[in-house]
């Protein structure tokens with residue numbers, strides 16, 4: 001049931017409780033925000049790799065990743081530029097499924113997600129495990145559009161959307177934190193929208 005705007009007490013507007021601080025509901029729009037030109041990637045040569053501190057470095061082809069158990073994320077996404085979008089549905093595979101195959105070593109505590117374009121973004125390993133992150137290729141029942149990261153992107157919806165690397169090619173597991181593209185350019189290292197961690201020092 002959609003949240004209804006209303007008033008509480010003497011005219012204090014009730015804020016949608018799903019909106020993190022400083023965010024607004026963009027509705028049906030979905031802006032494209034890319035640092036790079038949209039690459040043209042063929043699913044016939046597409047691969048996704050988990051490498052670094054894992055017992056079984058693993059690479060999946062397009063067909064192989066589709067053969068894994070399907071998983072869906074339905075909920076909100078929050079961009080650091082202050083828009084949030086509710087009720088989005090992405091389908092793909094849970095990062096948990098991929099990590100289970102690759103078997104992280106006990107020393108693995110950080111992740112760098114990397115894209116075919118060279119884009120990178122860092123997250124603690126704990127922020128992509130236990131149902132918190134997905135590699136997705138389907139948006140609202142259709143193939144993910146190239147400008148939104150298709151054939152496949154990472155989705156880490158509990159963090160600002162810059163952590164959701166478009167055209168994702170893999171995850172590298174590390175024993176130390178390694179800030180990515182936006183993080184070295186002043187964005188917050190973690191990016192929790194509920195703590196409004198937009199920029200370094202927030």
Ligand SMILES: Nc1nc2c(c(=O)[nH]1)N[C@H]1C(S)=C(S)[C@@H](COP(=O)(O)O)O[C@H]1N2
Pocket residue numbers: 030031032033034035036079080115117119147148149161162163164165166167
């Ligand atoms: N490869 C890549 N992934 C990226 C980005 C980018 O520039 N390049 N931008 C990030 C940012 S800042 C946001 S808000 C979202 C935007 O995704 P969208 O264009 O599908 O809205 O992608 C994130 N992932």
Ligand SMILES: [Mo]
Pocket residue numbers: 033079080081161162
């Ligand atoms: Mo963003």
